[in-house]
Amino acid sequence: MPVLMSGNEAIARGAYECGVRFGAGYPGTPSTEILEEFAKYEGVYAEWAPNEKVALEVGIGAAVAGAKVLVTMKHVGVNVAADPLFTASYTGTNGALVIISADDPSLHSSQNEQDNRNYAKFAKIPMLEPADSQEAKDFIKLAFEISEKFDTPVFVRPNTRVAHSKSLVTLSEPEPPEDKTAIRINAAKYVMVPINARARRVEVEKRMQQLREFVETFPENRMEINNPEVGIITAGIVYHYAKDVFPDYSYLKLGMVHPLPTGMIREFAARVKKIYCVEELDPFIEEQVRAMGIDVTGKEIFPYTHEFDPGVIERAVTGQTARPVDLPALTIPPRPPNLCPGCPHRGLFYVLGKLKAFVTGDIGCYTLSYMKPLEGLHSCICMGASVGMAHGMSKALKEKGKGKVVGVIGDSTFIHSGITPLLNLVYNKGDAVIVIADNRTTAMTGMQEHPATGFTLQGEKTRALDFTVLAAALGVENVRVIDPYDLKMTRTVMKEELEKPGPSVVISNRPCVLFKRFQTGAAKPLQIDPAKCIGCKMCLGLGCPPIAWKKFDDMPEDQIRKNAKKQDGHSFIDQDLCNGCTVCRQLCKVGAIGEEVSANE
Amino acid sequence: MSNATKSILLAGVGGQGILRASDILCLAFMATGLDVKKSEVHGMAQRGGCVTSHVRYGAKVYSPIAKKGDVDILLSFEKLETLRYLDYLKADGVVIINEEEIYPPSVNLGDAIYPGNIEVLTSRYFKKVKCVNAPDVARRAGNARAINTALLGALSNELMITDDVWNRVLKESFPQKTLEANLQAFNLGKLF
Structure with a gap:
């Protein structure tokens, strides 16, 4: 019986199912729930570190001791963790180390929308990209297998829509965890002074070569040959967006985005006529496919910025936007996020x-x-x-x-x-x-x-x-x-x-x-006394959601209480939203804000 | 090039219980044996800003978000938010509007006007528009926060999900303390 899970819940479950009992991270949308969910499983050790760099260092230490470790962060967190990251690629992991880089195309809750696939290439670390919750769970297990097999950290990159979408997941019986921890001193591998690091540098390239061979038969890089006229090379959730609008096209869906399976890409190119590379943000796959001498259509039609949805892909390919209803242009006041009442x-x-x-x-x-x-x-x-x-x-x-x-x-x-x-x-x-x-x-x-x-x-x-x-x-x-x-x-x-x-x-x-x-129980919500309010709008300067402005023009004649010469309205507090923090009361010069109002009816 | 996947878009303001409602909706579709996917927003976006959740169901669902012009039902938790997402609807899309008005900051400050006649405007473009006074329903049901279950009740009239399934799913979704009020809100919502 499948269960409904977010991508983040599925990542936590996948780690638990494959015997991971050690996790570290720093909260950051869209990654936060992974470690919170993981921490709830029986026998697990999980910690919030003060930042992503520390979290990764904790993870490297535990992995070098022989543990299987999950480290979680948002995309910009990898910037903070980049210092240990690049050298952990040299040392390898001994146990196993999987790093979640939760990317945020469209900057739903971030200061930039960097494409962290570049980190995989830059640090020479393999990266998997799940498309939904089931894959999130499955790919975590594969990531740990790859980490153990190739002695490398492995990235898993969900984006916001994978992390925070929910879809059906089939659970598996958790494998019993195996304690492989021990003190094993190996200075040549873990002391990255130049002489040792130079030797490890060569090992990194050997590992990348082995991985390039491995990905050719990696089952999560998969070809779906349908209509041979059009082929789409894609990865992650973008695959689902494309399938939604073009179910009959042929697909090369990449489960691993670094390194790419060049043999498989050549084969796909030989089997379809026109190829689109469909990917959010950077032309990461596209540039590599082009470098292979294969002609593809990519960023000349698909946007560089912000997340896709099925409509974005359809519009780019067909040049048309579905507009089933001819709606008028409406002026809709924006609703940006705001500090909470009583913040x-x-x-x-x-x-x-x-x-x-x-x-x-x-x-x-x-x-x-x-x-x-x-x-x-x-x-x-x-x-x-x-x-x-x-x-x-x-x-x-x-x-x-x-x-x-x-x-x-x-x-x-x-x-x-x-x-x-x-x-x-x-x-x-x-x-x-x-x-x-x-x-x-x-x-x-x-x-x-x-x-x-x-x-x-x-x-x-x-x-x-x-x-x-x-x-x-x-x-x-x-x-x-x-x-x-x-x-x-x-x-x-x-x-x-x-x-x-x-x-x-x-x-x-x-x-x-x-x-x-x-929380100490509800404080009494405040009210504005229309018999005292002079309409100076001082309280509105707080931008507190319950405080609104009521124009006399919009009020019935008998309710209008004019207390100042040029007054054209009065403030009003929504009792359901106010939590009585009293900050607005301190601003009111005429004492119109209080728990009770004077007899104003 | 459409497929049989159906889409419901829940839209409103952070704190209205939209994510809980879309969870319950997913569980109901699951119980009928369908594939289902939904999307959510978390983090900064939740602080009093617009919140949407797409719920998509069918034999096999690919994308958890619908494209514009492809949504079957817009379940709007706040009047103004209805307008923001009308372009997601199909020509024969159904609109369910909570009559609650929550002013955005610009309106509170008097810099912008909260549009009037939203129901009338919506009805001009879509045949089936239903208005629900969900806060009133929730209060009558005994829990002012049960706006989301009241709206789910109204939505249930548009869906082929049995009362048995709804009851089971609602029971799984609420603690004993608030269950009765939520069941009541759902049933009162169904009267719309």
Whole structure:
């Protein structure tokens, strides 16, 4: 009886079924659920590392000790892990090591849409690409077999639509895990000093050659010869998109995208007349097929950017768009993501937005504060960049930057990549205020633990990192703690710290409003008293979802309460959405916001 | 070049229970012996932004997302979101609209206008348009969050899935504490 599983759940299941009992990773959409699901299986050890580099190093260590290891991350996480990655390709893995690179075409929840197939080629590591949940489970097992057989790390690359789509999966009986761990010292293989690394470098090329031979008979590279007029070379979920619109064409569906089966590609080319290479993002397969001297149609008709769907492929091939209904052009207000009602970041960024400072931002929910009306964040590059950039900016601006440079970084992101740049800020005598927006969890990916939460991935209590102690240990003399629900305190402390020379750390201390661990029961929702509201729109400046503007023009005559001369409407709070954080109440100059309203009927 | 795969597009706003609804829908199709696939969005996209979930079913389903112009039923959890996805529908597509309005930030700030007459406009282009006051149904059923099951109830009228299957799947999907209200919301939703 098949079960409905997401690609991420299926990856976790596949690893468990083939005897993997060790996992490490760092949360990142669309990869997060893999390790969360894996951690739930009996007898498994799984941990959140502070970042992807550490996760991979933990994985390499466990694999060198003989374990079968799963390491998970999102595409940009591989950038962080790239340093150990390239050399792990040289050392090989002893046990087995499979790295998930969950790519995000269309940037559903990412800062870029890099195509990590390039990493496979660059680091000389084989890569498998599943097309659905069943393949996700099956390919994980194959990846571990390949890792063991060829003594190499192996990449598995789901994209967002594989990771977060659900489809039917047939479960298998889990194999009993085998403990192959032991201390085996082999300096020539694991000490990558030049003399050893030169020798291993040659081994890498030998391994690639063996893999090139292996892929010719790899059963997940599969040819479907139907209509010989048109052949499609593709991999991953794009295969399904293409099959959806062109079920009768012939296909070469590649389960392994690096290295490519050149013999098989030549055979396919000989059996079909016209060939399309259909792949999202880079022309990774296409360029290699072209280099073989085979004529293909690819990126001249298929987009380089963003994810495909069946319609994108149909349109590219046929030149036509299906428009069964001739709809009028509609003006639809956009609905960008927004900070939640009661989000602790809102108060903080409301204050930062008014400081006339440059606020270097980072990766997390709070990045959304760049938007109107908060506009309290002015850059976002990668995990940790806020701190390094704030320092660089203050150094470059010199006097002009005095009291005008703030870096904001979340708790999990600070642990991930903010500590070393903060050390640098102190060491090189920078002058910026670094705010750690500490909501006690990795919120954006769905409340994952980290070294400051006091709990491990598997729910064990552990030591919790203290940011004030850490900042002091790094040499920061000015360390302050604020409550971002208290606007006055937030404003005062920020101004004081910006005036001081040298680095300051301000810890904005308030748990994520969605995080159940800290929820203390519902606070009373607030209301706006139409008998007092003067329509100044101050509260709207928070961009809080429950607070809306009601125009007098749209209201029945008898409900209009005009309390100021030029007033043309009043604010309104949706009681179902408000969670009573009180930040808007602090902004209201006429005391119109409260738990109760005066008799206004 | 169409195949027999059918598509339902669930669209709304983060936090409305769309992903749970599409899970339940998938389980119901599975129970009838069909192949099924669905897509979801996670991460930053979920923070109060548009959320969609495609559910596709048939003898053999390839893509978990439908192309524009190929969706059989649009189950819209929020009025405005209906308009955003109308171009996904087939000519004879069915539209089910939750009458709830959730203002996007630009409307809250008074920078944009929330379009009026969405049901009327939709009816001009599609023959079968049904409106459901799902928040009201959910409240009457005893759980304000049961908007998603209320809409599934309305959707069930368009599908060949037996009451037995729905009941079984709903029982599997909710804890005892909220099950009764959700079953009630589903049944009240069916009256639309």
